[in-house]
Amino acid sequence: MNNNEIPFWQDPKNRSIVFQVLAFVIVIFTSWYLFSNTQANLQRQNIATGFEFFTQEAGFEIGESVVEYDSSSTYFGALKVGFLNTFKIAVVGNFFAILIGIFIGILGLSRNWMVRTLSKTYVETFRNIPLLLQLFFWYAIFTEILPGLRQAMMPIKGFFICNRGLFLTVMADHPIWSWVIAAFFLGIALTFFANHFGLKRQAKSGQEFPIIIWGIGLLFLFPVLIWLLGGAPTKLSVPELQGFNFSGGYNLSPEFFSLLLGLVLYTGAFNAEIVRAGIMSVRKGQWEAAESLGLSRFKSLRLVIFPQALRVIIPPFTSQLLNLTKNSSLAVAIAYPDFVNIANTTLNQTGQAVEVVGLIMAVYLTFSLLTSFFMNWFNRKMALVDR
């Protein structure tokens, strides 16, 4: 044997190929083993497999739903309700968690010791206690501490709070309201755009753009205009005690509200810390530069510091966004009918564990991937906008 020749096993290339083939075989074999066991277990006992149950009648009721549903709907319909409920809590929850995060995070940098300490206390308390425990706590406050339906508290006229949840006075049903809401969201998008445009113009010409006035105009005037066009309906729907429940108004169930409160306060604590750390990561010189330009503290924060901090903030924010969405699956413990909860019921009624657990994973994975894509896009956008 020639001494200069590398033996087969010492050649990194060969070794890498052997290693990979080995890993591949092991993974395939393990999956095959588990799969065949499952197959054998199910076949031996003639257990139904597949997703045929989707089209069967579900037969159970769901506590709250954003779309039409009753017990004669299919399992697919039921799972859709669960999916939308998860979507609802994820959107509303993340919205408030980000607001709280930014607000408390900025307070954490206040010059005032008292404000700083309060912010820090909030963050340390809420992120060091398991979320599930916090959810139970809020739910217990509702079911145990708050009075019953007939003794409902009324802190403001038309607003009731009791162990059946919050009952709010809302505008009575009218088709124009959905357009007004759409206009409001359009207003948000336009404000965002206007801000972007305004900052660009300011950078070019030095002319300051009155974004606050514009924002108020876009956010409020626009919807009001639509409302006027729709005949300006003013009829209110006031919750009234009737039989077993309040009728009219809008009901936030204790389940939804506890879940929302728990998720927002928990995730908000993490978000606050991210915002605080993000702002601190901007060099002190930037503050001084902004100050020397004569900008107020708030203005330097908004125009100089925050845009720079955002680049540090967005990646960890993305994982918090996802965390809140994934954590919303804890709803099952406090009876909010989210996707996991409905899937769980489906599992119980059909007995098809493999399909249902697989479905749960697939749905959350899709949520995660979509959010990641969106946030990556947003992050790239932010990085490009302010160089």
Place this chain on the structure above:
Amino acid sequence: MYKWTKNPESRSLPAGEAMAKWMKKNLFPTPAQSMLSIILFSLILKMLTPFLDWFVYDAVWLGSADDCRQASGACVAFIREKFTFILFGFYPREYLWRPIAAIGLFICMLWYSKEPSRWSKRLVRRWVVYVFLWILLMRGGMFGFELVPSNKWGGLPLTLMLSFVGIVFSYPFGILLALGRRSKMPVIKAFCVGYIELIRGVPLISLLFMSSVMFPLFLPEGVVIDKLLRAQAAIILFVAAYMAEVVRGGLAAIPKGQYEAGEALGLSFFQIMRLIILPQALKIVIPPTVNTAIGMFKDTSLVLIIALFDLLNTTKTALKDGNWLGFSVEGYLFVALIYFIFCFSMGKYSRRLEYELTTSRSH
């Protein structure tokens, strides 16, 4: 990332004149800030009084459930009554000293291992000995210790065990995954990336469901693995994906020259990793590792959903006692405090380590 940087002024209250100076700077720098301070102070005071009334003045420390219901304050008597159950679940009362000793030793071990200067092979050996002690104490069945089967374990020992075993196993697994993710071998890399992203994309609850209702179907007929072990495996698989990402961050921070230097010395891949790269990379990521550990400690509470009696579930069970209904707030605040103490001290420790490690590196 989650670091409260030290603010020298806020560290301690200096006495006398210094204190006045401090207050001027931190509480009353401008008229607006002074107003804010005063308003906040009175608000806190206003909230504190009813809390003190509830927790101290009107609280029932000794007495029965009915005494509690008549009083307007907290029912500490409930905690006293259920203390043992909340902390130790269904563990046989006559052997209660065993879990107490196990936990006491655990805390001592943690305290002892806290100094980085003590981190050595000897420490690892001590921990191995400790693990055997723990099994002997908790499970028994040897050396004259009565056998206590795992379905009787509950409360704090179970929570600590799930977390500790979770860390010990998910850490090496996470390192392997991180190395795999950075590997040049496409098949290995694809598997690792797929695994990490899949696990990080789904909630822990779905893995626990899998371990609880789906996993038995994966096994041949008649093979049964204990529920607790299955849940533990789910936690390990879950946390490993997060650990992998933490470790990957550390690996990415090691300059390429280090690898090349290793290669130049004629070391094999595993030698380079073991002797050069990992010791540095893992040191960098100690703080985020501790943060992941804190997250996992909190996440063990989810085993409640698959009916294991961890600390949170024993509390819930205690709250269901028909004679002591209606003291959820007291019960939850009590366990919240236990969780808080553990998480907060771990977090503080992580921040201290981070501080020490960054300073020692800059020397």
Place this chain on the structure above:
Amino acid sequence: MKKLSILLLFTLFSGQALAGKTFKNIMKRQKVRCGVTQGLPGFSAPDSKGNWKGIDVDVCKAVAAAVFGDPKKVEYISLSSQQRFTAIQSGEVDILSRVTTHTLRRDSEMGLNFAPVTYYDGQAFMVRKKDKIKSALNLNGATICVQQGTTTELGLADYFRANKMKFKTVTFENNDEVVQAFVKGRCDAFTTDASGLASERTKFKNPNAYMILPEIISKEPLAPAVGHGDDQWFDVVKWTVFAMLAAEEYGLSSRNVDKFMSSKDPKISRLLGKTKGNGKALGLNEKWAYNVIKQVGNYSEIFERNVGKDTALKLERGPNALWTKGGLMYAPPLR
């Protein structure tokens, strides 16, 4: 060291690995794995010493007595309602004796074989007395607490749909949670099997503040179940239950069974194994039924001991009386 600890963990927790059919596995392991609830007094619940008690538990004991001649050879595995079906499908438990209603779907596509009914039940409602609800038909618009994934959840929806009434559900996975929510006032009514309501009410601090509405809105025949695929094991479970019914019918009980050993009645002689054949047919010891009756008792004993008049549940026999006394309990000939 890691390998060692893995090995250690496995020896700590894992059961025996066996392949083959259910009955063979049971014989090899010398233990029946019995899936029970997480605590429902009267049916399956651990007492203060941690011993399992209840009708469902006694059924498992009877099966163990029939197979091994020893009712203690049972391992109880408490299952949530979510875990119960996979537990039987995967062979984690040999018998599911867990207040499970016999339905067509469960019998077919969910892979279960139901043994004879051990308790004929029906779904009912519990309400607070102070709400002054007299009938289930007054519940229009009410909020109702129910356990998710149960037949009662479906029965509830059916009943309200049939009567064109509206309601709101609050569903929990765990029965205890459902009860808690009802007691704390989250719901106006709580629904489950009538026996379950009686059982839960015994745990209340002031049971008299609550009442069970008269309507029984569904049929809930509760029966033990085994998995598909082992007919011999199915037969053993089925005929163990029948033997307990037959014993009551013939007047045999755990106290007097020894006296009957010399009985000339061919029916009794066959049941107790003096006339051989039954045991062999099932693949059991000829004294299998004697062991069941001697060590666990006849059906009446089990009923009275766990849910009868002298217990906290105070349930009447009702439909669970023998067919000779106007009930539904009936055993085919044991020959």
